[in-house]
Amino acid sequence: MAQAKPLPTAPSLDEVRARIDAIDAELLRLIDERAGLAIDVAAAKAAAGESGRFGLRPAREAQLLRKLLAHPRRGASPSLVVRIWRELIGASLAVQGPFQLAVWGGKDAARAVELARLRFGAAPPLRNLARPEEALAAAKTLGGVGVLALSPDTAWWGRLLAEPKLKVFAALPCLAAWGPLGALAVAEVEVEPTGDDRTFWVTDAAEGGPAIEAALSRDGVAATLLVQAGGLKLFMLAGFYQADDARLARAPGKLSGVIGAAPGPLDV
Numbered sequence: 001m002a003q004a005k006p007l008p009t010a011p012s013l014d015e016v017r018a019r020i021d022a023i024d025a026e027l028l029r030l031i032d033e034r035a036g037l038a039i040d041v042a043a044a045k046a047a048a049g050e051s052g053r054f055g056l057r058p059a060r061e062a063q064l065l066r067k068l069l070a071h072p073r074r075g076a077s078p079s080l081v082v083r084i085w086r087e088l089i090g091a092s093l094a095v096q097g098p099f100q101l102a103v104w105g106g107k108d109a110a111r112a113v114e115l116a117r118l119r120f121g122a123a124p125p126l127r128n129l130a131r132p133e134e135a136l137a138a139a140k141t142l143g144g145v146g147v148l149a150l151s152p153d154t155a156w157w158g159r160l161l162a163e164p165k166l167k168v169f170a171a172l173p174c175l176a177a178w179g180p181l182g183a184l185a186v187a188e189v190e191v192e193p194t195g196d197d198r199t200f201w202v203t204d205a206a207e208g209g210p211a212i213e214a215a216l217s218r219d220g221v222a223a224t225l226l227v228q229a230g231g232l233k234l235f236m237l238a239g240f241y242q243a244d245d246a247r248l249a250r251a252p253g254k255l256s257g258v259i260g261a262a263p264g265p266l267d268v
Helices: 013-047 058-070 078-096 109-120 132-139 155-163 209-218
Strands: 101-103 127-130 144-149 167-172 183-187 198-205 223-229 232-237 256-263
Touching: 013 078, 058 256, 078 109, 078 127, 101 109, 101 132, 109 127, 109 144, 109 167, 109 183, 127 198, 127 256, 132 144, 132 155, 132 183, 132 198, 132 209, 144 167, 155 256, 183 256
Parallel strands: 101 127, 101 144, 167 256
Antiparallel strands: 144 183, 167 183, 198 232, 198 256, 223 232
16 A cells, blocks of 8 residues: 655745745845836936936836736735836836826825825825816926826816817726726826727716717717716726717717726726
8 A cells, every 4th residue: 555645844934934035135136126227218218318208108007017917926916016016117207207296186185195106106206286277287297197086076177178188098096906996197198008998088968977878888889977077077988999989979969079098907
């Protein structure tokens, strides 16, 4: 009769701690190397005459994070992966040129600040502003990003119809595990499709939200009413839509338009 194989011996606590210490040292070395490369990027941009351009690339960031989250992992949750890389990306952008956050949180300023830091990290300076108009004005400056809460008290997002350079590029939070959609980020940046996107569309249509959603659905557009204020309604559309899409032109409303798009939740 064959003898049973002995069970593998579990590592001792001291062995595990020693391994953690070794990994921490290697992580620090790699993080420092990555931070140094951000300095090299800034120098290369300056040499190419591009130091005055904002380095934010929302679509590239989303694709990077999706690629990382697709890797097999033993214990690292999506929240841990995204938090670490958001900090790395934010710190890199802060080194490369101007980068600052202007936050308007409405009645829950603390939550808006939390969402801004979750998305952009601790590196960029942050100002908490009293009016959404101030945050939008700050977003139009070089390196400026506005983070504005979605609130029925104001249709700040409707102002973007008259600001073609200023676009929604991020929906916060970026992970469904961090709670429901609470704010949008806007800046003068290029918005590109990432393969899984949400488009933000404004209309002055008098019909109720369900009627507008049904009209869009008949034209093949899946829409969700997010908020309404001041005679305007803000919808989130599943997919990436161009401003001149014929289906949106046929939708209810005399004054309407796309104000930007954002990657869908990274953990869905």
